[in-house]
Amino acid sequence: MAKIKRLQPRLVKGFRDVLGQSVADRERMIARIRSVYDLYGFMPLETPLIEYLDVLGKHLPDTDTPEEGVYSFRNPDDEEWIALRYDLTAPLSRMFAEHRRDLPTPFRRYQIGTVCRYEKPGPGRFRQFTQCDLDTVGAAKMSADVEILCALCDAFEAIGLPRGGYRMKVNNRKIVNGLLEKAGLPLEGGRHLVVNEKPVEVAVIVMRTLDKLDRLGRQGVELLLGEGRKDESGAFIKGAGLSADERRPILDYLDLSLETSGRSEVLQALEEQVGSTKAGGEGVMELREIDRLLSAAGFDEERVAFDPTIIRGLGYYTGPVFEAELTLETVDEDGRPVRFGSVGGGGRYDTLVQRFTGEKVPATGASIGVDRLIEALKLVETGDEEAPLPPVLVTTMDKSLTEEYQRMTFELRAHGIRAEMFHGGGNFKKQLKYADLRGCPAAVIMGSNEFENGRVSIKDLRMGAELSNEIEDHETWRKDQPAQVEVGRNEMVQAILDIFARWKR
Amino acid sequence: MAKIKRLQPRLVKGFRDVLGQSVADRERMIARIRSVYDLYGFMPLETPLIEYLDVLGKHLPDTDTPEEGVYSFRNPDDEEWIALRYDLTAPLSRMFAEHRRDLPTPFRRYQIGTVCRYEKPGPGRFRQFTQCDLDTVGAAKMSADVEILCALCDAFEAIGLPRGGYRMKVNNRKIVNGLLEKAGLPLEGGRHLVVNEKPVEVAVIVMRTLDKLDRLGRQGVELLLGEGRKDESGAFIKGAGLSADERRPILDYLDLSLETSGRSEVLQALEEQVGSTKAGGEGVMELREIDRLLSAAGFDEERVAFDPTIIRGLGYYTGPVFEAELTLETVDEDGRPVRFGSVGGGGRYDTLVQRFTGEKVPATGASIGVDRLIEALKLVETGDEEAPLPPVLVTTMDKSLTEEYQRMTFELRAHGIRAEMFHGGGNFKKQLKYADLRGCPAAVIMGSNEFENGRVSIKDLRMGAELSNEIEDHETWRKDQPAQVEVGRNEMVQAILDIFARWKR
Secondary structure, three states, X not given: OOOOOOOOOOOOOOOOOEEOHHHHHHHHHHHHHHHHHHHOOOXXXXXXXXXXXXXXXXXXXXXXXXXXXXXXXXXXXXXXXXXXXXXXXXXXXXXXXXXXXXXXXXXXXXXXXXEEOOOOOEOOEOOEEEEEEEEEEOOOOHHHHHHHXXXXXXXHHHOOOOOOOEEEEEEEHHHHHHHXXXXXXXXXXXXXXXXXXXXXXXXXXXXXXXXXXXHHHHHHHHHHHOOEEEOOOOOEEEXXXXXXXXXXXXXXXXXXXXXXXXXXXXXXXXXXXXXXXXXXXXXXXXXXHXXXXXXXXXXXXXXXXXXXXXXXXXXXXXXXXXXXXXXXXEEOOOOOEEOXXXXXXXXXXXXXXXXXXXXXXOEEEEEEEHHXXXXXXXXXXXXXOOOOOOOEEEOOOXXXXXXXXXXXXXXXXXXXXXXXXXXOOOOHHHHHHHHHHHOOOEEEXXXXXXXXXXXXXXXXXXXXXXXXXXXXXXXXXXXXXXXXXXXXXXXXXXHHHHHHHHOOO | OOOOOOOOOOOOOOOOOEEOHHHHHHHHHHHHHHHHHHHOXXXXXXXXXXXXXXXXOOOOOOOOOOOOOOOEEEOOOOOOEEEEOOOOHXXXXXXXXXXXXXXXXXXXXXXXXXXXXXXXXXXXEOOEEEEEEEEEEOOOOHHHHHHHHHHHHHHHHHOOOOOOOEEEEEEEHHHHHHHHHXXXXXXXXXXXXXXXXXXXXXXXXXXXXXXXXXXXXHHHHHHHHOOEEEOOOOOEEEOOOOOHHHHHHHHHHHHHHXXXXXXXXXXXXXXHXXXXXXXXXXXXXXXXXXXXXXXXXXXXXXXXXXXOOOOOOOOOOOOEEEEEEEOOOEEXXXXXXXXXEEEEEEEEOOOOOHHHHOOOOOEEEEEEEHHHHHHXXXXXXXXXXXXXXXXXXXXXXXXXXXXXXXXXXXXXHHOOOOEEEOOOOOOHHHHHHHHHHHOOOEEEEOOHHHHHHOEEEEEEHHXXXXXXXXXXXXXXXXXXXXXXXXXXXXXXXXXXXXXXXXXXX
């Protein structure tokens, strides 16, 4: 045999395989989210995995690489830069701008798809993930934003989260802009700092800093607004360099957010703090309208709260911003409490389509991140009993009986029972080990003797496992509750259904 | 306003958007294929969109570009070449090789996912498409191949194709190898031709030529096996340059395939033509076993036929090869007959995993191409009545009633009725035009008068359209069958359901 150079089978860093029940769980979750989006009357859309880079733009939150979080490369056709999509909003803007004359306006669409980001991977953080997006393009009214918020709440409940187990948190970029105006830090034409060799407005850096409140706490943010702070590794992180006068309104704003909770209470405090600025006043007015429509639809503060510290990393938001938070108390396998935090979000982006059309096109939307939700729901008892059983294994002990084995397999399937015939080589022990690895609930066994007598043996594989754990005197249960029964060939299906009635999943 | 440079909203060549009913149709098709694969007891798997290029290899059929059909670029992490996956088989091989110690063997998995190929796009041919793959790794037995064939047949019927509307066609690469051996054209160590500046075995070129039988016909293939032929544009295409002696067995083989049809008839003819060669003899024996197991499972020639001209383009096949063909007579929108041809295929690839493990790992599988099937099914009456109606539109005529409009929308949804509230600006006419574009079956209309009297108007939008087409005397039907009714606010849901009972989809 020719010597073959062995390749290393390996994944690209930050990517992963998903196998078996996890795939099925995800598909079920996506189907339920889809049905809510459908019920709300949004149209499904699919756009390509690849787009021109300039069409997508680079709107991701600050990343530390020159790639700015985007996988890009040259299109072999025209040598232009193309990129893997990193969200579903930029492609929607492109699609709407391209076809707006033929599309109904407002254009309400949902899209469920995979995106890739060249960002730092970590535990539970991958570079490819699935988003379930919901957007309305061409609607300036706050009723469009409210609808998005309600649909997300309904989607979370459809996948099994209890009310109170999640919360939509809402803020408005206009309010943040009002705050920056008040602090004397305009979004354009103000001071700059150099980040990754590029000049960045101090106002933008302040927003990014506020966005880290969750992780750094109030004191961490205060230090980063000033000269800087030491991180966990002891390295010094340079701050935004604000003066005490510049910092004061921002810190007051943070304190407000930590001290207020009800939607009306937050509205009143925001009115006092930023209502006098043009942007801030508009922002508060929009939030008031959102509050009014949410209340009319019966979505109270348990489901949708106002939180002035919500910023959202993506650069294109212009109005209300949303963040979906899991509030369930969960523990990991070792019993330690786990905080899942954000599982989705979005906001209004009135200028994203403008890049193509030259004129403002109001738009709003949000996204649910399926992968983190799956992880979270694994740790939560959601009462989901729909997961199907693994297949029944039809063992193949006698080569001359292959046709009969195949016939039995098809017979089980015809009764809606997941079933497979063992195609590998190996003895009975090896086949049962395979069944064990697969989690098969039952095995069908037939030798030539049984075949001639029209009989077949059925083994309840879970009973075997359970009993050998629980009962010490094997001889006793073997007689009373045999894990293996011999039945007539025509009773095979019923014998399997009897076992299924005993075990679930 | 700052002057903004306008971007051109444009798709990368060969890619496309899919909107609305087409997405829903595809999702429904995928769900049905998935349920067949589940019933057969295969495990779902998801692998990343990106893999290392050497891990994938370049196995696509002859393409005319140096990219060989693959979108590849440098991984920013390690500067190694990575690529968008172009099929789901190479990633499966990688995944199995990586985890084989923890996986049950045989490892039976299905994967439904998107792949990208840098190939020449054309009408209905895109560079991104969805495949539904089914594979068994670690099983040498033909029963594994037969199971794949049966599952594909069942999947085609599950999505609504009538029996006789599709056919699986089976051949064996070993038979083709036997033929090449007989013609004196070994797969390795024979003559070469230079293609795209690379030396290619003449035997490989002969296989590629045979694969074009469908398109070129017997005479075209005969010319291409010899000196060459002129194509439609008049350009001369150089042939494989076989001598008459080399061509004869190959042309006999082609004639055999055109003259025989039943599985036993084909087996007998193949036995006569290539049975005496080692590879050919093995190949015929394998096909005999496949025939036997198919017959035992009740899969006759209408569903699975043997066709010696099936080659399959991908380079990694080593044994049985399959091709799924739509045989339905269909016509396009202009009444012209359409041949859809291949909508899937696969085969045995016993050496693909070997690249990683150093030892042969038998494997077999097949794939259904969803996108071409969708196109085909559009032209076929498959009796599919499950498609849901577009949403009911709650019009928004009076800003002060926004909360009531929203309440009505939620009320409809609570009854499982897809519904949306109009978020755009504009008068009644504009809103009805929107409803028309969306295909809405009904509109809910409420002004302040109606609100105060607890009334609401419901407009049957399809009746309006139908009647204005069919009936000339508008005044007559307006009285007898009013397309718009006023009902009590608490009768709104029932009035909508009454309209639904009249119209479907």
